[in-house]
Amino acid sequence: xxxxxxxxxxxxxxxxxxxxxxxxxxxxxxxxxxxxxxxxxxxxxxxxxxxxxxxxxxxxxxxxxxxxxxxxxxxxxxxxxxxxxxxxxxxxxxxxxxxxxxxxxxxxxxxxxxxxxxxxxxxxxxxxxxxxxxxxxxxxxxxxxxxxxxxxxxxxxxxx
Numbered sequence: 001x002x003x004x005x006x007x008x009x010x011x012x013x014x015x016x017x018x019x020x021x022x023x024x025x026x027x028x029x030x031x032x033x034x035x036x037x038x039x040x041x042x043x044x045x046x047x048x049x050x051x052x053x054x055x056x057x058x059x060x061x062x063x064x065x066x067x068x069x070x071x072x073x074x075x076x077x078x079x080x081x082x083x084x085x086x087x088x089x090x091x092x093x094x095x096x097x098x099x100x101x102x103x104x105x106x107x108x109x110x111x112x113x114x115x116x117x118x119x120x121x122x123x124x125x126x127x128x129x130x131x132x133x134x135x136x137x138x139x140x141x142x143x144x145x146x147x148x149x150x151x152x153x154x155x156x157x158x159x160x
Contacts, residue, residue, distance in 0.1 A: 066142035067092075079117055079141060083124045086143055093147035094121050094128040099135035107132075113139065 070082045077085075083094070096117045100110035114130045117139070121128035127147055 064144045064146040066144045068143040070141040070143075072139035079120050080124055082141075083121065083126055088126075089145070091145050091147055092127075092143055093145075094126045094141060094143050095131065096121065096128055096141045097131045097133070097139070099133055099138045099140075101135065101137050103134075117141070 068082075068086055070076060070079060072079075076082070086092075096114065098110050098114040098117070100106040110132050114132045118128050118130045121141075
């Protein structure tokens with residue numbers, strides 16, 4: 001009995017030997033040719049872009065560790081008395097954060113509380129930054145050395 005010897009794939013075989021590498025190389029060449037044709041068909045000089053107004057980036061609020069913290073609770077003195085007990089310094093910034101729970105229904109009361117505390121700070125000649133944000137019902141005031149030299153524009157309230 002004669003067995004035919006099976007030879008490994010050779011050049012004489014009619015079956016092509018194409019792997020994923022060859023396929024990927026072919027696709028890369030096609031992409032290169034399409035890109036080169038598109039670049040050749042584009043105009044030599046780019047069209048001028050429409051002039052845009054420069055976008056001013058807002059200054060990032062300075063952050064430092066608070067030197068004094070006041071929390072509105074039963075044992076805390078009123079904010080005005082607490083402010084009188086602090087050492088005044090023109091570099092200090094008072095940040096009043098009013099957090100409210102209960103969604104949009106609780107927002108008017110939180111804004112009124114923030115406005116009252118802001119007026120109390122203003123009455124003691126203390127620069128105040130007031131934040132009103134959702135969260136657990138809490139009022140915290142911190143005094144820190146993070147006041148900007150230029151106070152910027154007043155968004156709400158009277159004055160300049």
